[in-house]
Amino acid sequence: MNDSSSSKFAHLALQGGNKSVAGEIPCWPPQWPSVLEAIQRTWSDGSWGQYHGKTVQEFAHTFAEYLGVKHVWPCSSGTVAVELALRGLGVNATHEVILAGYDFPGNFRAIEAIGARPVLIDVRKNGFVLDEAQLDAALNEKTKAVIASHLHGQLANIEEIKRRLQNRGVSVLEDACQVPGAKLASRPAGTVGDVGTFSFGGSKLMTCGRGGAIVTDCDASLQRIRIAAERGNDAFPLSALQAAALTPQLDTLDDRHAQRLRAAKRLREALSDSRIFRPLDDVWDDADSPAFFKFAIQIPGHHDREYLLQALTAEGAPVFTGFRGFGKRSKRRCEQVGPLANANIAAQNTILLHHPFLLGGEALVDQIGEAFQKIDACFE
Numbered sequence: 317m318n319d320s321s322s323s324k325f326a327h328l329a330l331q332g333g334n335k336s337v338a339g340e341i342p343c344w345p346p347q348w349p350s351v352l353e354a355i356q357r358t359w360s361d362g363s364w365g366q367y368h369g370k371t372v373q374e375f376a377h378t379f380a381e382y383l384g385v386k387h388v389w390p391c392s393s394g395t396v397a398v399e400l401a402l403r404g405l406g407v408n409a410t411h412e413v414i415l416a417g418y419d420f421p422g423n424f425r426a427i428e429a430i431g432a433r434p435v436l437i438d439v440r441k442n443g444f445v446l447d448e449a450q451l452d453a454a455l456n457e458k459t460k461a462v463i464a465s466h467l468h469g470q471l472a473n474i475e476e477i478k479r480r481l482q483n484r485g486v487s488v489l490e491d492a493c494q495v496p497g498a499k500l501a502s503r504p505a506g507t508v509g510d511v512g513t514f515s516f517g518g519s520k521l522m523t524c525g526r527g528g529a530i531v532t533d534c535d536a537s538l539q540r541i542r543i544a545a546e547r548g549n550d551a552f553p554l555s556a557l558q559a560a561a562l563t564p565q566l567d568t569l570d571d572r573h574a575q576r577l578r579a580a581k582r583l584r585e586a587l588s589d590s591r592i593f594r595p596l597d598d599v600w601d602d603a604d605s606p607a608f609f610k611f612a613i614q615i616p617g618h619h620d621r622e623y624l625l626q627a628l629t630a631e632g633a634p635v636f637t638g639f640r641g642f643g644k645r646s647k648r649r650c651e652q653v654g655p656l657a658n659a660n661i662a663a664q665n666t667i668l669l670h671h672p673f674l675l676g677g678e679a680l681v682d683q684i685g686e687a688f689q690k691i692d693a694c695f696e
Contacts, residue, residue, distance in 0.1 A: 324694045329630040336687035337632025339680035344672040345523045350564035358560040367549060369556025375563045379529060382566050383504045385512075386533040389541050390554035394493040394515025395422035397528035399429050400552065401511040402461060403544040404530065404537035405487040407432050411460035412651070416446040417659030418641040419465050423491065424650070432460070434650040436642050439659045442614060443596065444638075444666075445472040447658070451480050454653045459484070464509065465491035468612035468638065468668060469580060470596055471500055471604055474508040489513065496522045497573030498607035505607070506531055516558070521572070521609055521671065522565050524558035572675065576608045579674040579681045583611065586685030590692045592619055593667075610668040612638065613688075617665055624691065625667065631687035634673055638666035 329335035345351075354371075355364075363369035376388040391397050407413060409431030415423055417436040427434045437450040444467040451462070462481065464472040474490050481488065490509030492498070498505035506512030511534070516527035530541060545552050577600070584595045594614045600606060615621060621637070628635045641663030643656045673680055 328627055328691065328694065329632070330627045335630060335632045336690055337680070337683045339676060339683055341634055341680070342672045342676050344519065344670075348564065350567070351561045354560040354564050355557060358556055364556050364560075366556060367553075369559070371556045371559040371563070372554055375554075375559035376529075378563050378566055380531070382569075383507050383531055385507050385531045387531065387535075387538045389530040389532075389538065389545070390559065391528050391530065391545065392552040392554060393526055394513060394517065394520075394528040395426060396552045397493075397513040397515065397530050398423055398463070398489065398491065399426040400541050400544055401489050401513050401530045401532075401537075402426060402430055402432070402463075404511055404532065404534075404541040405461050405489065406540065407460045410458065412456070412458040413461045413463060414446075414451065414454050414459060415463040416444075416465065417643055417652070417656035418444055418639055418662040419463070419467070420491075420493070420639060423463050423465065424642055424645070427463075428649070433458075434642075434645075435459070436645070436650055436652045436656060436659075438654055438656050439662055440470075441658050442594070443470050443598075443658070444468045444612060444662050445470050446477070448473050448477045448480055450653065451477065454651075455481075455484060455486065459486050461487045461489055463489045463491055465493070466495040466498060466505055466606070468494075468596070468610045468666075469606045469608045470598055470612070471495070471498060471505065471606050474500060478509070487511070493520070493528070494609035495607035496520075497569045499603065499605040502603050510534060511537055516554075516562060519609075519670065521607060522562060522569065524554075524561040527554045527558045527562070529554070573605070573607055576671060576674040577605060579676075579678070580606075580608045580611055582678065582681050583685050586682065587613070587688055590688060592616060592624075592692055592695055593688050608674055609671050610638075611671070611674065613667045613669075614661070614665050615667060617661065619695070621665065621667065627691050628667070628687055631690065633684050633687045634670050635667050636670070638668050639663060
């Protein structure tokens, strides 16, 4: 860094200047009184320690009503939910499963756990979700399922994916682990595919520390899931205490979703003129309503992402990198259709912000926007 460029950066917090974010990032999960009350009821009635505590069935029923689906199968994690959902779709070791070249690593491993072969296709340009236009090139007689994940505030086009697979004997697993509360064409995310999966890990939008769920309207899929999970008893259970913590969160999920969406729009507007920080440019409307477990930003490839992360962290912004992607996975482990150029860009050039800041109020969102603007101004 020469003298002239040093002066541009001198006011950054990384160089000793004042940091942009003075507000406190809300803790997650909050200490909801309704959750404490539900856990105390489960303790008081003794169901907390039962193999089949009533709170698990109550959660499954309430979640099914909220989503408008026939079946909810609670389980121990979102990762297990994906594996069981694939088994519910009839996937076995003779099959191939298509997924995006940029996705949660556990989805790749879930396919491998069954013995099936992952087939990678690219994501949308400047995005993070499977590009449905790439499906035809990946389909063959071994293809049994497609995993389509909603990621980083972007929704996969599940209806178009299903249309392209029509009469091909290929099912769609809709991974909604990041997006409870989101809507696709006014339908809850997770309910548009043949099966849907959710995660309730400690950082998720609905949380009980761990846990997950599979949702479907298909009786045959549910029966296969039950057979795969029950090994004398349920081998991958959601506990009664976890279920008790989840159920009251459904009462306020839509309100939190709306608050996050407003805050995400506000931050996106703050970055609309940025030269180096590019948020998603998807059009959001009343029918498609994305959820933000992570707020995603991509940067041009010639910028040093590590330096930008350090500078943003010093300003007080809660930033980190995205997934590593699957572009470097060996041919021994998977098939790759095309160069996965967009997936590789997503893996290399993405900066994410964790969702709690979206619940911190307009002033906090504006301060985080100022942190990005401050750094952006250094790169004229």
